[in-house]
Structures are given as C-alpha cells and as structure tokens.
Amino acid sequence: MALALGRAIQEGRNLLEPEAYELLASYGVSVPPHKLVSSAEEAEAAATEIGYPVVTKIVSPDILHKTEAGGVLLNLNDAASVKAAYGQITEHARQGKAAVRGVLISRMAPPGTEVIVGLTQDLQFGPVMMFGLGGIFVEVYQDVSFRLIPLAERDAAAMIHEIKAFPLLQGVRGKKPADLKALTHLLLKVSQIAQENPEISEMDLNPVLVYEKGLSVVDARVLLHQRAPTA
Amino acid sequence: MPSPFPSFKSKEALQALFRPSSVAVIGASTAPEKLGYQIFKNLLDAGFPGKVHPINPKAPEILGCPCYSNIDAVPDQVDLAVIIIPAPLVADTIRRCGGRGVKGAIVISGGFSETGPEGEVMQEQLVEAAQESKMAVIGPNCQGVNNPHHPLCASWPLLTRRGPVAVISQSGTVGAALMDWASQEELGVSTFVSLGNRADVDEADLIHYFAQDPNTETIAIYMEGVKVAPKFLEAVRQCQKPLVILKAGRTPKGRKAAESHTRSLAGRDEVYEGVFRQFSVHRANDLEQLYDFSKALSYLPRLKGPRLLIVTSSGGSAILATDVAEMTGLDVASLPDQVAQRLREVLPKHCIVGNPLDLTGDATAQMYRQVVEAAASHFDAIALIFGDPIPGASEVVGRDPLQLVIYLGGAEVERQERLLFHRKGIPVFPTPERGIQALSHLL
Numbered sequence: 068m069a070l071a072l073g074r075a076i077q078e079g080r081n082l083l084e085p086e087a088y089e090l091l092a093s094y095g096v097s098v099p100p101h102k103l104v105s106s107a108e109e110a111e112a113a114a115t116e117i118g119y120p121v122v123t124k125i126v127s128p129d130i131l132h133k134t135e136a137g138g139v140l141l142n143l144n145d146a147a148s149v150k151a152a153y154g155q156i157t158e159h160a161r162q163g164k165a166a167v168r169g170v171l172i173s174r175m176a177p178p179g180t181e182v183i184v185g186l187t188q189d190l191q192f193g194p195v196m197m198f199g200l201g202g203i204f205v206e207v208y209q210d211v212s213f214r215l216i217p218l219a220e221r222d223a224a225a226m227i228h229e230i231k232a233f234p235l236l237q238g239v240r241g242k243k244p245a246d247l248k249a250l251t252h253l254l255l256k257v258s259q260i261a262q263e264n265p266e267i268s269e270m271d272l273n274p275v276l277v278y279e280k281g282l283s284v285v286d287a288r289v290l291l292h293q294r295a296p297t298a
Numbered sequence: 299m300p301s302p303f304p305s306f307k308s309k310e311a312l313q314a315l316f317r318p319s320s321v322a323v324i325g326a327s328t329a330p331e332k333l334g335y336q337i338f339k340n341l342l343d344a345g346f347p348g349k350v351h352p353i354n355p356k357a358p359e360i361l362g363c364p365c366y367s368n369i370d371a372v373p374d375q376v377d378l379a380v381i382i383i384p385a386p387l388v389a390d391t392i393r394r395c396g397g398r399g400v401k402g403a404i405v406i407s408g409g410f411s412e413t414g415p416e417g418e419v420m421q422e423q424l425v426e427a428a429q430e431s432k433m434a435v436i437g438p439n440c441q442g443v444n445n446p447h448h449p450l451c452a453s454w455p456l457l458t459r460r461g462p463v464a465v466i467s468q469s470g471t472v473g474a475a476l477m478d479w480a481s482q483e484e485l486g487v488s489t490f491v492s493l494g495n496r497a498d499v500d501e502a503d504l505i506h507y508f509a510q511d512p513n514t515e516t517i518a519i520y521m522e523g524v525k526v527a528p529k530f531l532e533a534v535r536q537c538q539k540p541l542v543i544l545k546a547g548r549t550p551k552g553r554k555a556a557e558s559h560t561r562s563l564a565g566r567d568e569v570y571e572g573v574f575r576q577f578s579v580h581r582a583n584d585l586e587q588l589y590d591f592s593k594a595l596s597y598l599p600r601l602k603g604p605r606l607l608i609v610t611s612s613g614g615s616a617i618l619a620t621d622v623a624e625m626t627g628l629d630v631a632s633l634p635d636q637v638a639q640r641l642r643e644v645l646p647k648h649c650i651v652g653n654p655l656d657l658t659g660d661a662t663a664q665m666y667r668q669v670v671e672a673a674a675s676h677f678d679a680i681a682l683i684f685g686d687p688i689p690g691a692s693e694v695v696g697r698d699p700l701q702l703v704i705y706l707g708g709a710e711v712e713r714q715e716r717l718l719f720h721r722k723g724i725p726v727f728p729t730p731e732r733g734i735q736a737l738s739h740l741l
Contacts, residue, residue, distance in 0.1 A: 189569045191527040213572030215531075222576055229575070 069093045069264070075291060076266055080128045085171055087287035090264075091272075094256050098284050101173035110153040111146045113172040120144050120175040123152040129165035131288070136163060142175050176283040179276035180236060180245045184253060186216070186261045186270040194261055194268075198254060200232040201274045208232075216258045223254035236277070245277040253282060268292045303529040307503040309510065311434040314401035315499070316445045316489055316507075318377035319348045321452065322369060322400070324391055325382035325407075326352030326360050333406060334382045335360070336454050337442065341380075344444075344451035344458050349374060369398050376400050380442065380452045385409030388438065389423035396431020403428070404452055405437035411495050412439050421497050428498050440494025441470025444477065446486060447513045453490065461486025462515035462596040464508040466501055468493050472520045472544075476589055484720045485593065488513040500525040505533040505541065518592040519543045520585075522556035534577045540595040542580040542739075544588040545570050580739050586732060594736035597725040599700055601740045603678040604629040608654035609669050611661035612685025615706065616654035619681055619730035626738035630654070633673065640672050663690035674699055679737060683730060687711035692718035700740070704733040 071086030082090065088098045102113040103126060114121045125138030133139050137159040140152040153170055160167050181201030189195045192215055199211035212226040227233065227250055238244035253275065261267055269290040276283045321341060327334030338360060341350045351374075352360040355367040366372050369379065369391070379395045381388055385407050392403055410421040421438065428435040436443060442453030446460045455474065459481040467473025470492040477490045488511065491504055501521060508514045517539055524530040534541060547556035548567040574581045580595065582588035606628045610616040620630050633641075633653045641651050645665060650656040657665050666682055673680065679700040684691045687708040692715050695701050703719055703726045705712050716726045727733030 189566060191524060192531075192569055192573060193527070195569050195572065209568075211568060213566075213569045214576050215573060225575060226572075 072264055072266065072291075078128075081131075081291055082289035083126050083128060083168060084124060084133075084287060085126060087289040088284075090260065090289060091256075091284055091287060094260055096253060096256050096284060097281060098287070099174040099176050101171055103169045103171055104153075105169040107150040107153040110149050110170060110172055114143070114146065114149045117172060117174050121149060122173050122175050123149065123156060124171045124173070125156045125160050125165075126168045126171050127160055127165040128168065130160065130163075136160070136165070176276050176285050177278070179278045179282070180242075181274040182236075182250065182277055183211075184257055184270075184272040184275055186257060186267065188268055189213075196226070196254065196258055196261070198226045199230055200235060204230075204232045217262045218255055218258040220251065220255060223251045223258070226254060227251060243279040246280050246282060249280075249282045250275075250277055253284075266291050303526050303532065306506040306529070306533065307434050307499060309507060311402065312499070312503065312507045314377045315404065315434055315436055315443060316450065317448050318402070318450065320351070320374060320376050321346065321348070321378045321380060321450070322351045322353050322366075322372055322376045322395075323380045323382070323452075324353045324369065324395075326354050326357075326365065327382075328354075328357050328360050333454070337380060337382065337406070337452060340451040340454055340456045343456055344446070344449045346450055347448065348377075351376065369394050369400065372398070377402065378452070379403045380406065381437075382406045385417065385420050385438070389420065389427040392424060392427040392433060392435065393431060396427070396433055400431075400433065402434045403436070404440070404442050405435060405494070405497075406440060406442055407437075408439040410438045410497070421495060425497050435498040436491065437494040438497060441474060441492035443492070444487075444490040447488060453492065457481045457486075457490075459484065459486030460488070460513075462488055462513070463592045464488045464504075464511065464514040464517045465490045466493060466504045466508075466517065467491070467520040468496070468501075468522050469520055470494070472585060475585065476518065476520075479589055480593075483726075484717055485725070488515075496525050500529070502526065502529040502533040505530075505537050509533075509537040509539055514539065515596040516540045516542065516592045518588055520588065521545050522547050531573075531577065534579060540580060540592075541578075542582055542588055542591045542595065543574065544582040544585065545574075587735065590727060590732050590736040591739045593725045593727075594702075594740060597723055598702070598737075598740055599697075601678050601700060601737070604741060605631045605676070605678045606737070607631075607633070607669075607673050607677040607680045608683065609657065609666060609680060610654055610683035610685055611657050611659060611688065612683060612707065613650075613654075613656050613658075615683045615685045615704070615730045616656060619683060619704070619734050620654055622731045622734040623681075623738070626735060627741060628679075628734065628738055631677070634676050637673050637676060641669060644668050644672075659686055661686065661688060663688055663694045666691070667694040670694070670696070670701065679740075681730075681734065681737065683733075684708060684712070684715070689715070691715045692722065692724070695719070695724055697724075702733055702737050703727065704730050706730075 069090045071089040075082045085103045100117045104110045120142050123140045130136045185197040195213050199205040204210045210231045212229045214222045236245045271288040272284050323338045325334045326338040351372050352365045357365045379400050410417040444451045444453040446458050465473045547553040681702045684705045719726045
C-alpha cells in the first residue's frame with residue numbers, strides 16, 4: 068500500500084492533495100512537479116526550484132473543494148506573487164476555520180485537452196469508473212462513459228471512444244490529436260489503484276490535461292470509505 | 299474482488315418449475331373470470347403431459363377434474379404448485395407443499411412487497427417457508443411460466459408456439475406481449491417466465507439455467523433493475539448465448555415508477571449502459587427492439603464484416619435502410635464494377651444499379667435472385683427489401699451470405715410470404731429501420 072494511503076487511513080480522513088499525487092506517482096501516473104511548503108519563504112524557494120509559472124493550492128483535510136474556498140491561485144510568474152499568494156490562501160482558510168497543513172506549490176501545466184477520470188460508487192454495482200471531457204461536456208451534456216473495475220484494455224479504449232465528444236480528442240480545427248494511448252494507460256492505472264486499494268471509495272482526477280504526447284493530472288481528489296479512525 | 303453472492307439455483311430445482319411431471323393448482327376456480335380458472339384451463343388446453351390437480355375446498359370438480367380440499371389430500375406425487383390464493387395464506391401453503399414433497403412453486407398472487415411494509419413481512423415469510431422446504435419459488439406477484447416445449451402453460455394467455463427465445467420478464471404483460479408477437483409470426487418462444495417480485499428465483503438464476511437449456515438460442519430479458527449485482531454479473535459472464543436486455547427506468551421518474559412496481563432499485567442508467575457494453579449484452583431501447591434483436595440473434599448467423607448491399611423494390615425504404623446502416627456501423631459499400639456491369643446486362647434497363655440497388659416497383663422475385671447470385675461474394679450481408687406484393691419472395695432467399703429480409707407494403711401477399719419465410723426459419727422484419735437495426739447487432 069502507498070504510504071500516503073496508510074497515513075490517511077490511520078488518521079481516518081481523506082487523502083490530501085500531495086498524498087493523492089504521491090499515490091498516483093507510485094503507480095507511474097504523471098503529475099506536475101510539486102512541493103508542500105509551510106511558509107511564504109519556503110513557497111518562494113519551491114517555486115524557484117520547480118520553475119515558473121506555478122500554481123498554489125491550499126492543503127487542508129477540511130477543504131474538499133479548494134477553488135470554491137478561495138484556496139487556489141493559478142499562473143503565478145514571480146517570487147512576489149508566490150509569497151503574496153501564500154499569505155492570501157492560508158488567511159482565507161483560517162478565516163474559514165479550516166486546519167491548514169500547508170500549501171502545495173506545483174508547476175502550472177501547459178494547456179491541453181481537459182478530461183475527467185473518476186471512480187464512484189454505484190448503488191448496485193459498487194466501484195465504477197467514469198470518463199468524460201472536462202467543462203460543459205460533463206456538467207451540461209452529461210457526456211460520460213462508465214465501466215466496472217477491473218478494466219481490460221479494450222474497456223478503457225471503449226470508454227474513451229464512446230463519448231459523443233470523442234472527435235475533439237482526435238483533433239479538430241487544426242488542433243493536434245490527443246495522446247489516446249497515454250489516456251488509455253491512465254484509465255487502466257486508476258482501475259488498478261482502485262482494485263488494489265479497496266479503502267478508496269472515490270477518485271476525481273479533474274482536470275487531466277492531455278497533450279499530443281503524454282498527459283498531466285492537474286488536480287486529484289481521493290476519498291476513502293467512511294470509518295472510525297484507527298488508534 | 300469478487301463479492302460473495304448466493305449461489306445459482308440448481309438445474310434440478312428449476313426443472314421442477316419448467317418441466318414438472320405433475321402440477322397442483324392451489325386456488326383453482328370454477329368461475330371463468332378468475333385467474334384460478336384460466337390458468338387451470340390453460341394447463342389442460344396446452345396439453346400438459348402429466349396430471350393436473352385442482353385444489354379448492356369448495357368445489358367438487360373443475361373442468362371434469364376431481365378437486366381436492368388441500369395439497370395433503372392429493373393422492374399422487376406433485377412436483378409443482380401454482381398458487382393463486384390471498385397473500386396471507388401463501389407462506390403456510392408453501393410449507394404444507396414442502397411437507398408433501400412438492401419441489402417448486404409459482405406464486406401468482408399479489409399483495410406482497412409491492413404493497414408496503416405489511417406485504418414485505420409476508421414476502422419474508424414466504425421466502426423463509428421456501429427455504430425451510432427447499433423449494434424454488436417464482437414470484438410472487440407474477441404472471442407465471444409457459445414452457446411450450448414441455449408443454450406447461452401455467453400462465454395466461456394460452457400460447458403454445460415453440461421457438462428458440464427464452465423470455466424473462468419483470469413485467470408479466472411485457473413478456474406476454476413478446477410471446478404473443480412471436481406466436482402470431484409463427485416463431486414462438488422456448489420458455490416465458492414472469493419474475494414478479496423475485497422473492498426467491500431471480501434473473502441471474504434464469505440466465506444461468508437458460509444458458510444451458512437445449513431449446514434456447516437467445517435470452518431476452520425485460521428488467522427494471524438487477525436484483526443482486528455480483529450474481530447477475532457472474533451469470534452474464536458464464537452465459538455463452540446472446541443476451542438481449544430491455545432495462546426500463548432510465549429517467550428519474552421512470553426509476554421511481556420501477557421502485558413502486560416491483561421494488562427494484564433501478565440505479566443509474568449510464569452505469570447500466572457501461573455494464574452492458576462491458577459484458578457484451580445487447581441493449582434494447584424498447585419492446586420492439588427486444589423482440590427484433592432476439593429474433594435476429596436466434597435465426598441469423600453473426601456477420602463476418604460490415605459490408606452491406608441493399609436490394610429493394612422501394613426507393614424510399616432503401617434510403618431509410620441506408621441511414622440506419624450508416625448510423626449503426628454497417629458499411630453500404632459501393633457495388634464493384636464487374637458486378638454492376640453484369641447486373642446491367644441481366645436486369646431491365648430502368649433498374650438503378652448501385653448500392654442501394656433499386657429494382658423498382660415491378661421487381662420480381664427472380665430479379666432478387668439474380669442480384670444475390672452476382673453480388674454474393676462481395677458482401678458480408680445482403681438486405682432484401684420487398685416493398686410491394688412480390689409473390690415467391692420466400693423461394694429466392696438463401697443463407698449465404700447472410701440475407702436479411704424486410705417485407706412491407708405487400709398486403710396479403712406479404713402476410714402469406716412472411717409465414718412461408720418463418721416456416722423456413724428465415725426471419726422477416728416489418729420496416730427497414732427495424733430490420734437494419736437488428737442486423738447491426740450481428741456485427
């Protein structure tokens with residue numbers, strides 16, 4: 068079991084974002100370069116090490132939806148704005164009475180085609196995987212595909228092909244086609260993670276940016292089945 | 299991780315329900331308007347090969363058969379009890395049947411979990427009684443079982459046509475309608491099972507059973523939700539026969555209606571969609587598709603590829619067919635030059651030689667034969683649309699390559715030809731869209 072998962076189970080909480088990154092990375096899923104910091108000075112040093120532009124995100128077991136809680140600032144290009152961002156989002160969290168575990172500094176991923184990869188619990192079938200294109204495609208058109216885990220490779224490929232927005236992944240209006248092989252691989256990895264770690268109840272990789280070559284999981288949420296914390 | 303689930307009902311247990319040697323109808327009636335009369339009469343009229351005992355404490359005889367006051371009074375061994383008595387009496391009756399060595403029961407009576415908490419308690423008692431007596435029970439709240447191959451018509455209406463499709467339905471009427479259509483077309487079913495509330499026997503048990511039933515080629519299911527998901531998935535995984543499922547309750551309000559109908563948890567429709575695709579289940583979107591897909595999968599071979607030639611006497615029908623073909627992954631590929639050349643030599647000048655190939659309104663059965671002969675080796679399937687009264691159509695259709703027959707607009711000639719086709723085991727579809735849609739499921 069990934070270390071991060073063990074810690075969260077021990078403490079009876081969901082995974083913090085750096086832990087979700089750690090879990091994904093331990094399965095070979097590519098996540099942006101990142102560092103957890105706990106002061107404005109550390110934030111600046113981390114940004115220099117990682118390279119600009121960067122993103123700052125609040126890390127708190129009490130905050131599930133970071134953007135809505137004012138816990139995310141994107142596309143920061145210099146030391147001054149990183150320091151300011153650190154102050155702003157930690158202050159925001161404290162006002163909301165959330166326990167702050169630090170701030171995650173990560174490399175701002177270049178734009179790509181946004182997709183969502185998720186794991187949810189179905190009332191009857193148990194853990195099911197979901198795939199869809201980011202933004203309005205999932206929210207407005209509910210253009211998503213589902214499969215039970217474990218996924219076979221052909222299931223993963225079919226999930227990608229059967230959404231209505233699939234042509235957007237093949238490249239339209241001069242856009243290059245997205246790396247479908249990398250995407251298939253990601254779906255299989257998430258299936259494997261869920262299969263090997265039944266403590267996980269939900270995963271939400273949203274968005275995942277898919278490029279002409281490769282992809283990057285920009286935001287990851289991993290929830291565990293509710294249970295009493297173990298002593 | 300495979301979750302533990304209740305094991306499948308054994309073949310022996312279910313055979314008591316589908317191939318019993320003797321039957322008792324508990325709640326048989328002398329009143330023709332009552333189900334207790336109709337079911338008893340249907341058992342006799344369908345020609346059940348063993349003894350059928352009516353049980354009713356108030357009647358001396360029904361339809362000439364001596365009536366018994368209860369199951370203990372029947373002198374012979376009874377395999378199957380068909381129960382049509384008020385819900386509060388059912389659990390005890392099952393226990394008594396068990397004591398007499400009865401192996402299975404079909405509970406027609408309603409008034410159980412579908413009616414509320416009190417009914418739910420009675421249903422639990424029914425299940426307990428069945429388990430104690432080691433009996434397999436279908437229902438309650440169902441329309442019974444009809445196995446024309448036995449024949450056993452413990453259901454209504456009286457239908458006796460034998461065929462290759464097992465019809466399993468959570469709704470009695472929906473299943474009976476399917477069986478009625480098949481009967482009218484002289485196709486028939488292998489067995490019809492109305493599941494009702496699925497207190498004991500469920501769809502997974504039946505998929506498992508009919509997957510091994512020699513009379514069944516295809517399994518057609520109407521459901522509002524699976525009962526035990528891991529058991530259902532295991533049955534589907536093991537089933538080597540085509541499985542066609544119409545799952546109702548796709549919208550939030552439809553789901554709610556399903557809950558009150560048979561207490562089914564319908565679950566999210568998109569998840570069902572994914573599961574059906576994952577396990578190669580043919581999903582029907584409506585009752586006609588459930589019928590059509592089962593018919594195509596039972597009587598026609600699988601397609602080796604998507605190349606389809608459409609031959610027609612009706613231009614409009616061919617366009618409708620082409621649209622559906624293109625939307626469902628079939629390829630209305632162009633006619634090879636040498637085939638086109640050859641056909642221009644043998645067909646009348648006014649025929650439009652292409653794909654679709656339009657023989658026009660004065661087409662004869664012979665012309666269809668000429669086209670099939672010339673084009674056979676170039677296509678995976680040929681759709682033959684008879685769009686006029688074309689006599690002798692059933693004489694010219696063969697099986698290689700796959701020939702899909704669509705017949706419409708032919709009035710009396712069409713009706714005669716359709717039956718002739720069906721007697722030869724060649725299915726006929728009533729519209730271009732329905733035919734091509736069904737064909738796409740053979741890909």
